[in-house]
Amino acid sequence: MTTFVDRVELHVAAGNGGHGCASVHREKFKPLGGPDGGNGGRGGDVTLVVDQAVTTLLEYHHSPHRKATNGQPGAGDNRSGKDGQDLVLTVPDGTVVLDKEGNVLADLVGQGTTFVAGQGGRGGLGNAALSSARRKAPGFALLGEPGEARDIVLELKTVADVALVGYPSAGKSSLISVLSAAKPKIADYPFTTLVPNLGVVTAGSTVYTIADVPGLIPGASQGRGLGLEFLRHVERCSVLVHVLDTATLESDRDPVTDLDIIEEELRQYGGLEDRPRIVVLNKVDIPDGQDLADMIRPDLEERGYQVFEVSAVARLGLKELSFALAGIVGEARAAKPQEEATRVVIRPKAVDDAGFTVVYDEAEDVYRVRGEKPERWVRQTDFNNDEAVGYLADRLNRLGVEDRLMKAGARAGDGVAIGSLENAVVFDWEPSMMAGAEMLGRRGEDHRLEAPRPAAQRRRDRDAERDDAQREFDEFDPF
Template identity: 60%
Template sequence: MADFIDRAVLHVTGGNGGHGCVSVHREKFKPLGGPDGGNGGHGGDVRVVADGNVHTLLDFHHRPHQKAANGKPGMGSHRNGANGDGLTLRVPPGTVVTTRDGEVLADLAVPGSEYTVAPGGRGGLGNAALATARRKAPGFALLGEPGEEATVVLELKSVADVGLVGFPSAGKSSLISVISAARPKIADYPFTTLVPNLGVVQAGQYVYTVADVPGLIPGAAQGKGLGLEFLRHVERTSVLVHVVDCATLEPGRDPISDIDALVKELDEYGDLAARATIVALTKIDVPDARELAEFVTPELRERGFDVYPISAVTHEGLDALKFALGAAVEAHRAEHPADESPRIVIRPKAIGEDEFVVRPDPESVGGFIVEGGKPVRWIRQTDFTNDEAVGFLADRLARLGVEAELARQGALPGCDVTIAGITFGWEPTAESVAGEMGVVAFGHRGTDPRIEAAEGRERTSAEERRAAKRARRVPYELKESDGYQIGDDDD
């Protein structure tokens, strides 16, 4: 089995956020210490980073499931949980990250480029962070959010200067073995090359890389043979070399028809035919092949090709070909200077992404579904075993305007409302909404208009009783028997 993997499907999961802590400070002689629960730590992110020391996607082929570390839960005494360690996946430069549908998420062409595939979940707030002037001692905390899950496809597109393309057994592997230190398998049967081979060539002052891909056949751009699997490796090349076998014994084949077929396949794959092209007529050490090469060279040059008859056995014509390739690569580099700095991908958040949408639930009569970034996140943060936490969720949804929108669309008290897969019976809490429906609104957590009204009546009754008591009081009379002198001041 070949140990070169240039495509891998990756299933990644960010770390879960740690839960917030519910705690009340307890210390001798301090009975009202207040809440001191810490926040949970954030979950780790899963990142893909281009590393020049990595050359294959083999690791992800054998281990396609990757997960970052979870955040730690908060603790008492205002101690926050530790953040989970992020997971860094190192891939070769030239790796493209796509969805299964083919949408490009990131192109990591330069070493150091990175992309966050699966962000970790946020840590939940502890009850100390949830305390307010009206809610001095919350008896609940927020849960940590789960990390995001994603399935992506990693495709390696070799970053080479020169790409060798041609029919099977045209001599591509032999050519790269004699002009570089690469040692691919060479045999006299088609599709000997099963994986791309890379080699570094030095010709005088020129230094460049050459990629040899498996042989192409008619229909390769539609998936025939091995061409479609590996044509991606010549997408980034500066120069293409059509390696043409002049000694083939197959009927119906000649250098002109071979080049026409190669140009057609390259053009159908992705307009690669417009790339700078050099033709290498191979195996001229065979007498018949030399005659055929001399016969077709004028016609190919009339078409605008630079033609070099070569022999990998006798090394004839190799020096001229290497220097010609070096000059073509240098010309391309001068016209397209390479940017060696990592690419920064900025993905601005869409306007209204955190807002919500309310729509009727097709599976529930009179029910509604609420969608949106904030409502979904709040549902994930809520501990539904804690009544106070559920009330806090209701307050947040009311402030966001969910209740007003439900009322506008005709929702009735008790109807089913589903958010992030959680269904509950809706009871309006906002005073403006509840007043229109004729039901009692309880307002924010910790307040109840019925209790406040009763307390107001009790205060009024107490004040009335105190006033009546003052009115019934008799003024104290001074008496001589008490030791006071009664009389005029002039006496």
């Protein structure tokens, strides 16, 4: 059974926002007390949080579909809907979040680091929140927005200071077991280690982590053996340690050739050229192993490597190795730039940025409107309610969509699509959307809710309307 998983594909879906409520307050002797529809609740977010107690992505391998709860709809008497509950998913330290195309969305390093993988939908406004001096009795409410849903890839890159690399059965697991308290599986056959092992080493006042990477053989960077799956675990290390077997039983192998082959695989994988290297000649407790170590050590030192002769079984040379590694790790930590305090970056919008674009789509023969506000307003509109549709028309007109359509060359009857190609609302455009308010007889106004006007005021308004009508007739009378 699989016990270690370092790469999974996760399907996350945030909660949908609750719909707003269209309601009118009613009570005895007051049948029309005004709008009192509450707002819908916000949908829950899907958030990834680093937890150092978690060491594998196994949980998401078995259940890759995760969804947060939806917000509740609003209700009458100004009762807002309950917000959806956020879904918190714990991931190991060093988890990288990517999209389906392989672009990095977040690199989660450090206890408590968070990333919102799916944003919950906004709740729709109720008619109480939509009422105003001009729109005293809205007969509609806004719909809740759908939550964000997307597929992401989680990759675990072990956060270790020292990485042990080498051929299978070179003694990496034995070495990590004596340098730290880690207890990896150890046996005398290749590919004993199937998962990276991580241990903590204390050398004087320095505490650092050490990991062994299994399965490196020729062609590992192209997918042979297990190397391609686990080479990512050495990317964050401060120093690479080549563990060479000086007592190998294979006649066609020697430690120097092994070193050259592993270095070539690391070069092809890329991104590790600047890491310092140390060579460990293991198994020198065996007579043939010590003889071979004495033969190849001058050649390795001539190449510029710092060489240590050790024996994990006999516990030889371990103290010198651990303190040398502590020194290199300390230097790497000192050279690492200090974490800067979180800064708020303000990026003001350009003066001519309207927040949307209008582009003619020749393939679909429509004028496509794209922008955060227009698309959000469309999602919030109940198209079964004429008043809600007119309210959308007013909002788009105030934003300047009609002016942009006219400048783009749109004419009456042309198709206009708001949204992406896959999910757009398409309609036939009629110029002068300002008529939206007149289309439905001054939407949202209910004269039953207005105080009666004095008789003198009514006469003055009636005379003004008659004078305006006569003036228009005089101006356009052809005779």
